[in-house]
Amino acid sequence: MMSWQLLIAIATFVLVTTGTPGPNNILLLNSGANNGVKRSLPLLFGINNGVVLMVILMMLGLGELFMRYPVTQTYLKILGSGYLLYLAFKIATSPTTAKPVQTATDTESDTTTSADGSARPMRWLEAVLFQFINPKVWMMAITAASSFTLAGEFFYLSAAAIILAFMTIGLCCNMSWVVLGVAIQKLLSTAARQRCFNYIMAGLTAATITMII
DSSP states (O other), rough: OHHHHHHHHHHHHHHHHSSSSSSHHHHHHHHHHHHHHHHHHHHHHHHHHHHHHHHHHHIITTTTTHHHHHHHHHHHHHHHHHHHHHHHHHHOOOOSSEEEEEESSSSSOOBOTTTTTOOOOOOHHHHHHHHOHHHHHHHHHHHHHSSSSSSSGGGHHHHHHHHHIIIIIHHHHHHHHHHHHHHGGGGGSSHHHHHHHHHHHHHHHHHGGGGGG
16 A cells, blocks of 8 residues: 555655756756746756656556667667767857846747847757657656556556656756756856856766766
8 A cells, every 4th residue: 555655755766866967957957047947948847748758658568668678778878878969069069148148037039049149948849859868767767667656456546646746846856957057147147158157068968978878
């Protein structure tokens, strides 16, 4: 049966896995600093929705793919690492402006670049699809589905608790990285500082590859 110990374990697992540095949170931090909260919302909800979808798919049996065909993990890591390197390059080469970075309530442009040339964050669908090649999310979803679901009549109840935890705790953890990025905005008042920040974010994005290989 469901117990408080299980619920606490689920909450702790979600808090640690979604709140610690990784590809998703680095992207959210960078978007918060460069685009503000409002323009980062599609990325934020796309990441959260994609993670929840992945957890649901694992509970429906997709995790068996790794059990039967271990080589798929290798292919996934290669594909995911390659895309992370691409993202790191895009962040490092993002245009900068001499004027202060836009605040959280500024432009709502959703084009590839805004009027001043600054790069836009991922769209919702792009963020959702990114979770399917994010090896950290795959491992997180597999662990959640295999370690915290109960057998028998309590399976669906435990599964619902896991999904709810990712939808709430996970979303709050991800949002905290956007807010942290917004807090950094005031420090990025020159193009040189923006460029330096982008280089740091690009380096951290590339460094997350070491977490998945």
